[in-house]
Amino acid sequence: MANTSNIHRSTADSNTWLVACVLVLACLGLTLPVNVGWAQTGFTQSGSLKRSPAEIVKRYVRLDQKGARLDAMAFDVLSPYVEWKQEPAWDQIVVIQEAHVPEDYRKWNIIDNLDVVIPVTFRVRGSVSLKTASFVPDEKTEEVRFHVKAVGNLWRIVEPMIPPHVGVARMVNFAREAELQEKDETQRSTLAALTSSLRKAK
Numbered sequence: 431m432a433n434t435s436n437i438h439r440s441t442a443d444s445n446t447w448l449v450a451c452v453l454v455l456a457c458l459g460l461t462l463p464v465n466v467g468w469a470q471t472g473f474t475q476s477g478s479l480k481r482s483p484a485e486i487v488k489r490y491v492r493l494d495q496k497g498a499r500l501d502a503m504a505f506d507v508l509s510p511y512v513e514w515k516q517e518p519a520w521d522q523i524v525v526i527q528e529a530h531v532p533e534d535y536r537k538w539n540i541i542d543n544l545d546v547v548i549p550v551t552f553r554v555r556g557s558v559s560l561k562t563a564s565f566v567p568d569e570k571t572e573e574v575r576f577h578v579k580a581v582g583n584l585w586r587i588v589e590p591m592i593p594p595h596v597g598v599a600r601m602v603n604f605a606r607e608a609e610l611q612e613k614d615e616t617q618r619s620t621l622a623a624l625t626s627s628l629r630k631a632k
Contacts (some may be wrong), residue, residue, distance in 0.1 A: 477585035477586055479580060484531055485585075487531050489511055490511040490512065490587060494595050494596065495595065495596060497597075497600040499517070499520075500604055511586065512586060512588075513579075514591060520560070521560050523557060523558045523596055524552070524557050524594065525554070525565070525628070526553060527555055527598060530550065530551045532548065532549065532550075545578075546578050546579075547577050547578070548576050548578060549573050551571060551572070552572045552573075554568065555569055564623075564624060567627075574592055576590075602625060605621060606625050609622050609625055
């Protein structure tokens with residue numbers, strides 16, 4: 431079993447959305463809070479209620495895909511998008527080709543005007559075990575339903591807390607960097623095999 435400590439260290443327009451949201455909420459018998467200011471533009475803060483909740487999910491997913499969660503010390507980069515304060519030490523990384531976050535509110539589950547569930551579709555290529563530094567191919571489509579709520583006047587993802595979902599190209603570079611930093615020849619060979627298997631998945 432390889433020592434993978436190196437891996438773990440490295441480890442529509444808002445107005446259109448407003449109109450659509452108002453129509454849906456009207457059908458549900460709900461109203462928008464008067465102090466939210468939905469029609470204004472400008473993402474003044476991460477998760478501003480002035481923007482679509484899909485934007486907070488897009489930013490989170492995009493950063494995750496680029497490998498922001500591979501390094502436990504990088505949590506501060508993602509903390510403006512989530513409600514939880516820390517994450518477990520993941521022993522698995524989901525390797526993805528792409529992710530799709532729907533902007534169309536009709537594809538969401540709108541609980542109320544400040545509480546929605548947005549389904550994100552991931553095109554998965556497989557997963558990497560950090561314990562064994564191995565890649566297991568498993569091509570599939572995965573849907574994760576991100577629950578987004580207004581917390582302290584900002585949109586925040588409140589659940590679920592899922593393992594890192596990292597783009598395959600970023601994972602290739604990540605494994606290659608770990609391989610180059612490894613001093614032990616046996617472990618370096620294991621990481622080289624991981625890099626090679628990931629490249630085949632591209």
